[in-house]
Amino acid sequence: MFDALSNRLELVFKKLRGAGRLSEKNIKDAMREVRQALLEADVNYKVARDFVKAVEAKAVGSDVLKSIEPGQQVVKIVHDELVTLLGGKAEPLAPVTKTPTVYMICGLQGSGKTTLTGKLALMNKRKSKKPLMVAADIYRPAAVKQLKVLADSIDVEHFHIEGKSPQKICQEAVKYAEKNFIDLVILDTAGRLHVDDELMKELEEIKDLVKPDELLLVADAMTGQDAVNIAKEFHDRLDITGVVLSKLDGDARGGAALSIRQVTGCPIKLASVGEKLSELEPFHPDRLASRILGMGDIVSLVEKAQDTIDMEAAEKMQKKILKAQFDFEDFLEQIQQIRKMGPLENLMGMIPGVGKAMKGISIDEKDVNRMMAIVQSMTTEERRNPRLIDGSRKKRIAVGSGNSVQTVNQLLKQFATMQKMFNNMNKMKFKGMPKGLMPF
Ligand SMILES: Nc1nc2c(ncn2[C@@H]2O[C@H](COP(=O)(O)OP(=O)(O)O)[C@@H](O)[C@H]2O)c(=O)[nH]1
Numbered sequence: 001m002f003d004a005l006s007n008r009l010e011l012v013f014k015k016l017r018g019a020g021r022l023s024e025k026n027i028k029d030a031m032r033e034v035r036q037a038l039l040e041a042d043v044n045y046k047v048a049r050d051f052v053k054a055v056e057a058k059a060v061g062s063d064v065l066k067s068i069e070p071g072q073q074v075v076k077i078v079h080d081e082l083v084t085l086l087g088g089k090a091e092p093l094a095p096v097t098k099t100p101t102v103y104m105i106c107g108l109q110g111s112g113k114t115t116l117t118g119k120l121a122l123m124n125k126r127k128s129k130k131p132l133m134v135a136a137d138i139y140r141p142a143a144v145k146q147l148k149v150l151a152d153s154i155d156v157e158h159f160h161i162e163g164k165s166p167q168k169i170c171q172e173a174v175k176y177a178e179k180n181f182i183d184l185v186i187l188d189t190a191g192r193l194h195v196d197d198e199l200m201k202e203l204e205e206i207k208d209l210v211k212p213d214e215l216l217l218v219a220d221a222m223t224g225q226d227a228v229n230i231a232k233e234f235h236d237r238l239d240i241t242g243v244v245l246s247k248l249d250g251d252a253r254g255g256a257a258l259s260i261r262q263v264t265g266c267p268i269k270l271a272s273v274g275e276k277l278s279e280l281e282p283f284h285p286d287r288l289a290s291r292i293l294g295m296g297d298i299v300s301l302v303e304k305a306q307d308t309i310d311m312e313a314a315e316k317m318q319k320k321i322l323k324a325q326f327d328f329e330d331f332l333e334q335i336q337q338i339r340k341m342g343p344l345e346n347l348m349g350m351i352p353g354v355g356k357a358m359k360g361i362s363i364d365e366k367d368v369n370r371m372m373a374i375v376q377s378m379t380t381e382e383r384r385n386p387r388l389i390d391g392s393r394k395k396r397i398a399v400g401s402g403n404s405v406q407t408v409n410q411l412l413k414q415f416a417t418m419q420k421m422f423n424n425m426n427k428m429k430f431k432g433m434p435k436g437l438m439p440f
Pocket residue numbers: 107108109110111112113114115116191246247248249250272273274275
């Protein structure tokens with residue numbers, strides 16, 4: 001969703017970095033381009049204007065210009081401002097502690113309410129909670145059936161009373177939940193094509209009757225600025241507790257996601273990223289900001305890598321990683337290449353995702369040596385297919401490398417985790433990653 005914006009920003013920052021020393025004018029020019037990029041991504045114009053102003057003030061007013069890497073610093077300021085724009089910290093949902101906890105879902109027709117109801121039910125079921133999906137959309141004939149089918153597919157109980165008003169259905173659902181040890185009641189309310197007074201009144205009444213712990217608005221990220229305006233109208237009337245951005249997996253330009261928090265003042269709590277019921281994620285402002293900016297400090301890592309690493313080999317490696325064909329042979333080669341670049345600890349810190357995950361863990365060069373000794377004690381066959389390494393092979397490798405079997409096991413486990421990480425990165429569509437860069 002943010003590819004176009006990412007690419008534009010990347011170009012702006014490349015220019016900034018290339019400029020060597022920066023002047024106020026460099027920064028102003030760059031910020032004009034950032035603003036243009038935001039507007040093209042369909043970010044609300046006021047949000048874009050304020051954003052650029054805030055970045056500019058920080059970049060020009062401090063010692064940034066005199067610092068060693070002013071371009072890098074400006075990118076960091078943009079990153080931090082993006083995180084702020086998206087809400088700062090991740091805001092979790094109200095915990096499902098009191099029985100029953102009530103989540104009320106609202107939004108326009110087609111925004112993804114019923115789907116979200118199913119997703120929340122599944123998420124909580126997986127945490128051993130007992131959810132109840134409530135069909136309170138009585139206007140669309142198929143709506144009740146749709147909810148029932150979803151509920152059945154995940155083996156969750158659903159609730160509906162034929163011929164009653166949505167207000168009554170919701171009220172009765174909560175009563176039912178109290179008697180039946182339900183942990184979480186999820187109210188799937190009706191939508192309309194547009195915000196109208198009748199709908200708002202109905203939602204207000206339901207809210208007053210059931211006093212939900214969360215009143216979530218589902219905003220369709222594909223609808224761009226409309227989603228922002230709708231969210232504002234809902235929030236003004238209903239005082240919602242959180243926004244769920246749906247269809248973030250789509251190919252819209254992302255402006256809604258970037259503007260909604262600032263315009264409504266309401267936190268984005270969840271991101272819905274697909275039609276499947278498992279495709280729901282907590283919304284993390286910092287992760288999205290890093291993604292939009294092409295992942296943290298990655299550019300400087302690339303620059304460093306380009307100086308020391310054979311680019312052709314690097315590209316080949318990246319292809320392998322993306323296909324999850326990365327084996328111990330590659331691993332060894334990588335470590336040797338990377339060693340040429342400098343202390344491992346510094347390098348790890350620059351890698352998206354890895355830097356944070358490794359925080360507080362120091363990398364001992366001795367451990368790396370041990371790791372390499374183990375890999376070097378493997379046969380080529382074993383390196384290519386670590387699954388071959390059974391008990392007796394482990395023993396041989398341990399003896400050969402002067403380690404315990406336990407240490408060998410540990411490395412094998414770490415390697416498996418890493419492969420899983422590469423797999424996940426692959427799923428994340430690692431487009432922000434410049435060509436020829438290996439993620440470690
Ligand atoms: N790609 C994608 N499709 C979604 C997502 N959430 C919902 N949908 C689809 O959007 C359509 C409308 O969803 P629905 O839950 O029925 O919307 P409602 O009218 O608000 O209840 C359905 O086809 C869903 O499968 C999402 O996060 N990503």
